Amino acid sequence: MTAHNAAPHDSAPHDPAPHDPVGAGRRVTVRFAATSGGSGPLTRGQDNMIRCIRRDAPEAINKESVWPVPPGTTLAAGLNALRLLVERHESLRTSFPPGPGPDAFPQSQLVHGDGRFAVTVVEAGGLESHELDSLAAELGQADVAVPVPLDAVPRIRCTLLVDGPHLLRLIAVVCHAGADGAATAVLIQDWYALAAGKDLPPVTAPTPIQLAAAEQSPQGRRRAAGALRHWARVLDTGPQVVFADSRIAGPPRDHGALMVRSRTAAADLAAVCRRTGASPSVVLLAAFSALVARRADRTELAVSALSANRQRAVLLDHVGTLAQDALILLDTGTADLDQLIGRAKSASLSAYWHSVLDAEQVWQLVEDAAHVRGSRFARQVVVNDLSLTIPAAVADAQPAATADPELTALPAPPLPVRLMFTILRISGSLDFALIACPQVLDPVETDRFARALLALLAAAAGGPVPLVGLHDAPGPPVAGSDGSDGSDGSDGFSGSDGDGGADWRVVDGSRIDLAAVRSLVGAALDAALDTGLDHGPDHGPDLPRDSRPACRVSVEDGRLTVDLDTADPHLTPADVHRAVVAALPGRDTAMAPQHYRIRYRGPDGERLGAGSGRDPEVVARLAALT
Template sequence: MRFSGLTARHGPLTTGQANMVRCMLTDPPEHMNYRVVRAVQPGTTLAVLTEAVLRLVTRHESLRTTFHDGLQRVLAAGEVTVEVHDTGASPAGPEDAGTRESDLAEEVARRLQGTRFALGTEIPLRVAVITSGGVPRQVVLVTTHSAMDAAGLAVLLTEWDELLLGKPLAPVTAPQPLDVVAAERTPAGLRRAESALRHWERHLRTVPRSTLTVPVDGETDWLLPRLRVRSVPAAGALGRISARTGASPSAAVLAALAVLAGVRARQRTVVVLSISANRFRPELREYVGPLAQDALIPVDTGADGFDAVLRGARSATMTAYQNSRFDADALIRIMEDVQRERGLFFARDIVFNDMSVPGRGPRAVRAGEDVHSVWLPPAVLPTRTSLWVHRTHGELDVTLWADPRCLPRDDALALGEGIARLLIEAGDRDVPRAELTALTGVVPVPRDDGWLPVDGCWVHLPEVGRLTADALARLTGGDGTAPAAETAVVAEADERLGHRLVCFTTAATTPAALHSACLGLLPGRMSAMTPHHYVVCAAAPAPGAPWQDLPRVTEGSGR
């Protein structure tokens, strides 16, 4: 199916496009691609469906845009492939025909979603129609984050439904992506982006690099268990909390997540990355393109009562959302600089995604239960923990995604249900922090003597030792003929950092080379940090003797 006769355009990428294009090249396609399955009303023909697809492609430039080395090209002509798959059953046939249609639609949707889009040659829209006896029954739409975020997808699906109902669509008044580029490059747009980068850098230099800090190495396959938690009383409590504190229901749920994560981690500052829709300006409300980016929210959870934590979270959230549109390339450079200077890798381990729509009514929940939870099938999401908020009005409905290596199922259950239980109680009073464990079942994670507070982070000293040993092995290689180097990491009291980590080694290396090797192995090591200082010694000390007293060949920070 071809489209033609449109206007070809080209230019730079928006900040949202650049961010998503980068993610699409590395993150699992199951996470980066949206899939939607829609039932087809009786009497809808294949011609009607293909015409609706063409209307959407011609209305929205994002659906006919390809990407080439930092540039976007809007196609004036091209092709949209519409796959047709028939169940082989008559529409008026067996009673299980509907099940066969749904199963086939799900199979096709998984295949189309699980295949990466070819950004330079493929338009970001895949379509399949499921038929029975040649009659359309379901349609599968697959698009991707480079074309739109969740809010943009909602706009697109609303238009799709209206087209199939035969309703006329209003003219497009929202900007197209290249129009957004022009706005971002005005003096005001550049100032906002620079302010956002300053916000991120200021906090990245001081906040803990992780909250779910456990001795876990390496990357997971990101197939995470999911816990769905629902509660009608919690939704009612959110209204009372908002009336008492002035905070929104969304901020209250975020604060509950943060304070309970802080209890578990024994950590006062909890960093939450909240996905911001960035649609604050009226002209962007109907924009079909990617605007959503992370907002960095440091939440101080150390107050004695939940109300104070919530008020602080509300203020931090508002500031973070105002600083959530930025040049992702510039932010990565800042992260790399801070990583080298602080010797730590910033973990995206608590993500908050509020997808609720105000005004949605309640759903039925199991009678007699204040909080109801159920485990859903695992799904792909590249983060350690994420809370998705589906609704807050009439019923609190959330899904907690949790890497079991960081948050085992029993702990995830306590955290997910604990958020609802805390909100129910906070609807009637300011809940003291001292009562949170008894109320929710969230208990502090055990930490032995090997755990130390370093630069605002929990660090496991044996894991730092293993990091340096692995880094030296990578540096020196070794053919087995030379004696192995001896290495030790020592923690020294430090007024500013809490503890200062010093690595002593007899290896033939330099502080700069060893620091770089440690940095290269940091991603995925949630409980480690690079040493702050490196000392190369000519020989190891006698058993029981301190390394600090040995003659030094060379030393330095490596930073």
């Protein structure tokens, strides 16, 4: 191992551009030389995460954390441990070169046998422990927003806080294309042992290249095809969205996070597991889903589960990214929580088994389902069980709770979800975070939701709990702009709340707001007229903006119908439907009409056109999977 201060011109060719979030560090280059290398196709998890990296902001993809440092570790020992860690795990030495296509999307992974990478070293001598923690958090929050280049190694970036030769803190930013949450836990454990001078046994888990080969085998392809069919069935029949709330106006934003810690709840959870024979993950999924169902006032939920692909024993210690959602379709219409726990176990196992799939095909499937059903699947409700991926050393390093339960409001990152339940610890203390979009749960409601979850576990520790009496949890929202939760017993969805307000109906198993549908259709037609409707080469020019068709929305025999009056003789239901579906993202309380009636006005009189606007090829493609 060689470590030296590196001047900017001496940086490795593929080092990321020098960055220093607080302007008080120096760059040190670490060289590595491993015994393995090679190349191969992408794993399905890598393919999925690269698509996310190319689409989303870095802070939504990269993961930062402060890793534990063994007492007495020197800077030299810390740098050496990082070198050994990179040499040990191929995923950290993997780059994704641009592919040959027009969008340069990578088609392969390249494992580097040798190379070098830069580490930022920040002098922090003289700071108290809490000041070091604050500085580490500040550095991590700034560094997580800096991209980790796909064509560079390693897939991890580190900042070290030192007092001269002594290492005090290690802040790591991990690229999600290199390691998911469970893999990061393995990295932390290995780093700690290496920094303490211990020898590690050889890696036995499959490498990403080996995993890619297995996924491309006939068995792997059959499994992926089965997973696609599972997703198609859920997207074709299950709820596209969960929450119906008049406060929903656009994509999720302004999230809040509530951290909950309780030793009593951990004991209650253990008691429920002993009594029912279910795992903590399943019990928590069931309890959480029961409360979500009460809030949403519906029994059937579509829940996205992260960290789902660690169910196979051979992949428990895999260092790479297995990040693909498991899509759980769960019917919460049971008499008590015990029965729901049984359903949650079956539904989650099926979803986990069907969570290794081709990301591009799934994204196309989501588009096809949106086109056919008129509503776009949204990850409104997400569960992320990290309880088995956070090393005990990290959990134990947290300050002791000051109350039981301890509820702490925290800043939250921007996420494309409405409600996320992240399970952090289940042994000794139940630690979890609720990340909520205030359009569905404001801070007061989030607090009530968390306390209701703890109360449900406490009640279930003693026996089956009926689900009809969960009055401590936030109830269904009243259909109005005030967002009240229906605690007065009103279902809130029984019609219009006034002129120009919400007007709720049940269509295709989902509650929709006709006022939101009118807004959706109007916005879609405005956008289409701005950019030009594609009528084809033989049709005349588009109409001016002030000629937007008049629109009326209704529900007839359970079918959402829109009536349009237009002077454009070429406007077709297919034109309108394409424009409406394109405008769906973020409009969770609306859906595209299932039938269009268009009345054409012209010098020769009026004529009527009608149809669903659906493309027969898309309908057939989705039907073939379901």
